[in-house]
Structures are given as structure tokens and as C-alpha cells.
Amino acid sequence: MTTKFDLVILNGVVVTASDIGKFDIGIKGHTLTPSFSAEEIAGAEIVDAEGGMVMPGGIDGHVHLCQDLKTGPLGLGGECADNFETGSRSAVCGGTTTIITFATQTRADEDRSLLKVVEAYSARAEATGSYIDYGFHVIIVRDDEDVLETELPVLVEQWGITSCKLFMTYETMRLQDYQLLDVMLAALKHSITTMIHAENGEMIQWLTEKLESKGMMAPYYHALSRPQSVEGEAANRTIVLAELIESPILFVHVGSSASAAVIRAAQTRGYPVFAETCPQYLNLTWEDLKRFHSPTCFENSKMICSPPPGPDSSDQDSLYLGLHNGTFTIFSSDHCPFKYDDPHGKMVGILEHEPSMRGPSREDISFPELAHNKVGSFRMIPNGIPGVETRLPLLFTRGISTGRITPQKFVELTSTNPAKLYGLYPRKGAILPGSDADIVIWHPEGTLPPFTLENKHLHHNVDYTPYEGMKFNNWPRYTILRGKVMWANGVLLGKPYDGEYLKRGPNQLGKGVAHFKKDPRRVAAWVRE
Numbered sequence: 001m002t003t004k005f006d007l008v009i010l011n012g013v014v015v016t017a018s019d020i021g022k023f024d025i026g027i028k029g030h031t032l033t034p035s036f037s038a039e040e041i042a043g044a045e046i047v048d049a050e051g052g053m054v055m056p057g058g059i060d061g062h063v064h065l066c067q068d069l070k071t072g073p074l075g076l077g078g079e080c081a082d083n084f085e086t087g088s089r090s091a092v093c094g095g096t097t098t099i100i101t102f103a104t105q106t107r108a109d110e111d112r113s114l115l116k117v118v119e120a121y122s123a124r125a126e127a128t129g130s131y132i133d134y135g136f137h138v139i140i141v142r143d144d145e146d147v148l149e150t151e152l153p154v155l156v157e158q159w160g161i162t163s164c165k166l167f168m169t170y171e172t173m174r175l176q177d178y179q180l181l182d183v184m185l186a187a188l189k190h191s192i193t194t195m196i197h198a199e200n201g202e203m204i205q206w207l208t209e210k211l212e213s214k215g216m217m218a219p220y221y222h223a224l225s226r227p228q229s230v231e232g233e234a235a236n237r238t239i240v241l242a243e244l245i246e247s248p249i250l251f252v253h254v255g256s257s258a259s260a261a262v263i264r265a266a267q268t269r270g271y272p273v274f275a276e277t278c279p280q281y282l283n284l285t286w287e288d289l290k291r292f293h294s295p296t297c298f299e300n301s302k303m304i305c306s307p308p309p310g311p312d313s314s315d316q317d318s319l320y321l322g323l324h325n326g327t328f329t330i331f332s333s334d335h336c337p338f339k340y341d342d343p344h345g346k347m348v349g350i351l352e353h354e355p356s357m358r359g360p361s362r363e364d365i366s367f368p369e370l371a372h373n374k375v376g377s378f379r380m381i382p383n384g385i386p387g388v389e390t391r392l393p394l395l396f397t398r399g400i401s402t403g404r405i406t407p408q409k410f411v412e413l414t415s416t417n418p419a420k421l422y423g424l425y426p427r428k429g430a431i432l433p434g435s436d437a438d439i440v441i442w443h444p445e446g447t448l449p450p451f452t453l454e455n456k457h458l459h460h461n462v463d464y465t466p467y468e469g470m471k472f473n474n475w476p477r478y479t480i481l482r483g484k485v486m487w488a489n490g491v492l493l494g495k496p497y498d499g500e501y502l503k504r505g506p507n508q509l510g511k512g513v514a515h516f517k518k519d520p521r522r523v524a525a526w527v528r529e
């Protein structure tokens with residue numbers, strides 16, 4: 001007998017970005033149908049939500065997988081610990097059904113072509129498969145006019161890549177203002193969203209050298225090399241540049257109240273500025289970076305990411321306010337997984353450390369300037385921390401359960417807005433007729449005893465979590481990808497090739513602007529003509 005539905009979700013409290021209420025959901029094939037009669041569910045597999053919240057699956061628009069990240073000097077960096085298989089596995093066990101990862105150009109001649117970079121990166125995804133659906137951003141580190149002109153349209157049309165990330169820091173990746181303008185304008189012409197890592201690289205470099213000259217090189221000093229003004233200045237400058245050519249802009253991994261204030265001010269002027277913040281900025285502070293502080297202990301390298309988390313909880317309060325009042329459009333993980341105990345992970349920055357923490361030899365890493373240095377340097381520690389699996393449970397526990405954000409706001413930030421911003425809506429990020437049946441179902445309130453997170457609970461390929469020891473009071477009970485139950489009651493049921501590549505459309509949030517200034521003395525709107 002053919003059934004009307006393959007799967008039905010009963011007794012859930014369905015939450016969307018705008019509404020919350022008791023509804024049942026029917027799934028046929030890959031897609032959703034929200035209303036049906038009791039007879040129509042005969043023969044379907046039944047998931048009883050038992051009063052738990054039912055939401056569109058999480059969309060994480062900022063995930064680094066299978067990518068060598070050169071965040072250190074002289075092109076030094078770390079190797080991503082997660083590939084598509086392990087990273088997507090971790091994601092699905094934490095309620096995420098779509099990730100967007102980064103195909104990265106380098107300054108090497110063979111990486112001039114963005115198309116080749118994307119093809120090579122796609123092969124990495126295909127080599128292992130992905131548990132969940134995935135798309136790509138491109139990271140652009142040069143402003144070759146011919147490449148931008150000829151290849152950006154192909155990226156959009158053939159690959160559905162409609163977003164690029166640019167860096168203002170990191171020696172081997174950052175663009176100068178001239179180059180930023182070049183790439184932002186080229187992106188704008190093809191309706192590609194420009195994402196920006198806004199930190200003033202020269203301020204960082206100057207401060208880093210000053211710290212090193214005083215022997216202040218332990219991981220904690222990473223935070224001192226990046227005071228708030230480093231991010232605030234870069235955010236402000238980016239807005240000036242974007243406004244000059246009337247380009248919308250998206251700030252990724254915003255970590256400080258200084259930067260949030262600059263962004264908010266531009267939004268209040270009616271300028272199309274979008275922003276992302278991440279779990280590390282709501283849950284970590286300098287105290288975490290100082291936890292094991294000693295000149296020869298690198299345990300704190302586990303907390304190093306850029307920008308760093310704020311000094312204390314006051315920044316967290318400002319960022320929560322930003323989630324609440326719309327300064328932040330999306331909430332992503334910036335999952336950037338480096339192993340700790342690995343010569344190609346965080347240990348790239350470790351030259352000598354306490355015997356109890358000694359890992360594999362790093363003699364294969366040559367960095368002559370510091371090779372004989374006895375303490376190592378935060379400057380060389382790869383920047384980034386894992387968090388794709390903990391993103392949703394952390395925000396649920398510390399946001400929804402405390403009443404700091406509503407369940408609807410949670411869905412908006414973690415699913416619906418990422419889908420709209422990255423051109424996936426309403427296929428993704430919605431519970432609507434015809435949408436992909438990507439669903440996350442939480443434990444009914446009070447039924448999962450609060451527990452303390454340990455890295456062994458997680459499914460990534462990283463040997464630590466920065467959230468070790470934190471208390472959680474909920475976790476996704478079911479994750480469903482296009483109608484297939486992938487994760488149920490702590491058991492992984494999905495397979496690495498269940499995920500599909502997603503071609504994306506343009507930003508769907510970027511249309512309405514209060515006004516563009518047409519006065520040629522103020523903006524260079526004429527460059528677009």
C-alpha cells in the first residue's frame with residue numbers, strides 16, 4: 001500500500017522564526033506537509049515529540065572543514081582536524097542539517113583560479129561524503145581583475161556560490177583597502193554577499209611584536225594583542241568602504257561590544273549591514289584563556305580564536321542584547337577544528353611545554369626565528385576552536401532556558417536567517433509545505449537530566465572542546481534530514497553520503513534599504529554604472 005506519508009512527527013511544539021504552537025508534521029519523500037487527518041498517517045513511521053520543541057534543522061553558515069588555515073606568520077597554520085565526514089557527523093549530532101564551508105584561495109600561483117580552488121575543494125567533500133547538506137563560500141585573498149571578472153559569474157551560475165569571505169588580518173590572507181574595494185565591487189556586481197573578517201592586521205602585528213619584546217608570548221597574551229579597538233576600527237573602516245560603493249556587507253564572528261556598536265549604528269542609519277556572532281563570544285572570556293596561565297603551559301591554546309572572546313561577561317551582555325534587538329542576523333559556530341595534541345594542530349605554537357603535556361615532536365616544523373626559543377609564541381598557534389555540535393545546545397541552554405531569547409528568536413538566528421542570507425530559503429530554514437523536511441526535535445522540558453559536557457560525548461575529530469565541564473540542560477533528541485532520521489536518542493543513524501551539495505541563490509535579506517545616498521560627493525555610486 002502506498003502511504004500518504006513516510007514519517008509523521010506528532011505531539012510537538014512547533015517553533016518557527018515567527019510562531020510557536022502545537023502542530024503535527026507529515027513528511028513524504030524529502031518534503032514537509034503540515035496538516036493531515038488521523039487516517040492519512042496510516043503506515044507512516046511515527047516520531048512522538050512528547051511535547052518537545054520541533055524546529056527547522058540548524059543551518060551553520062560558518063564551518064571550516066578540510067581546509068589548511070594559514071593564520072600564523074610566514075604562511076604557518078594548522079590542518080583542519082575535521083573532514084566532511086567527521087565535521088558533518090558532529091554537526092548532525094548537535095541538530096544541524098546544513099553547513100556552509102570554505103573553499104580557500106591562497107596566494108600560490110596554482111590557486112589563482114577560484115574555479116580550480118572550488119573544484120579541488122569539492123573533491124575533498126566527495127572523497128568522504130557528508131552526513132548533511134552542504135554548500136561552499138569562497139575565501140578570496142587576491143584581487144586579480146581577470147579572475148574576478150570571468151570566474152565570479154561561473155561560481156554563481158554553475159556552483160551556486162553566492163558569498164565570499166575576505167580577511168583584514170593574517171599576513172598571507174589579508175587584503176588592503178584598495179583590494180577590499182576591488183573585490184567587494186566585483187562581488188556586488190554578481191550579487192555575491194561579501195563576508196568580512198574585520199580585525200586590523202597591522203595593529204595586531206604591532207602589538208604582537210611589543211608583547212614578544214617583553215617576553216609575553218603565552219597563549220593568554222593572544223587576547224592582549226587584540227583589544228576591542230582592533231575589531232572596532234576594522235568594522236568601522238569596512239562600513240566606510242562598503243558605503244563608498246553602496247555594497248551590503250556581512251561581518252562574521254563579531255566578538256566585541258565595540259564592533260557590535262559600530263554595526264548597530266550603521267544599521268540604524270538604514271545601511272544594509274548584516275552580522276554574525278558565535279558561541280565562543282557568549283560563553284568564554286579572558287578568564288578561560290587565563291585558566292592555566294604560566295609561561296610554559298599551552299593548555300590555553302585550546303581557547304585561541306580570532307577575534308578573542310571579551311575580557312568579562314559585560315561583552316556577553318552586549319552581544320545577547322544584539323541577538324535580541326536584531327544587530328545580529330545569524331548565529332554560527334565558526335567551527336575551526338585543530339587538534340591540541342598534534343604537531344599540525346595547536347602545537348604548531350608550542351615550542352616547549354610541561355612534560356605532563358608533552359605530545360609528538362614538532363621537529364618537522366621549521367621556524368628558524370623561534371626554533372631555539374624556550375617558550376613558544378601565541379603568534380604561531382593556529383586560530384580557531386571547534387563548536388559545530390555544541391552551537392545549538394549551548395544557545396538553547398543559556399539562551400532559551402534562561403529566558404534571554406525566545407524560541408522563535410533562536411530559530412530565526414540559527415536557521416531561518418542563515419537560509420535567507422545565504423539564498424536557501426524556503427527550501428531550508430522553514431517548516432512550510434514543500435520545504436525540505438530538515439527538523440530538529442528537543443527533549444521535552446525537564447526530561448533530560450542536566451549534564452556536564454565532556455569531549456568524549458562529541459562526534460568531531462578533535463581531542464578537546466573549549467566547553468569541557470559546562471552544564472547543559474537540553475540536547476537535540478532527533479535530527480531529521482530531508483525526511484530521514486539521522487540522530488535519535490543519542491544514536492547516530494545517518495550515513496556519510498546522506499548529505500547533498502547545495503547550489504545557493506542570492507541574499508534574500510539584502511533587498512530593502514532605507515536610502516542610498518546618490519550625492520556623488522558622498523559616495524562613489526557612479527563606479528557601478
Ligand SMILES: NC(=O)NCCC(=O)O
Pocket residue numbers: 064069071197253304305306307334336383384385
Ligand atoms: N576565527 C578563527 O579563529 N579561526 C577561523 C579562521 C578565521 O576566520 O580566522
Ligand SMILES: [Zn+2]
Pocket residue numbers: 197252253306
Ligand atoms: Zn575569520
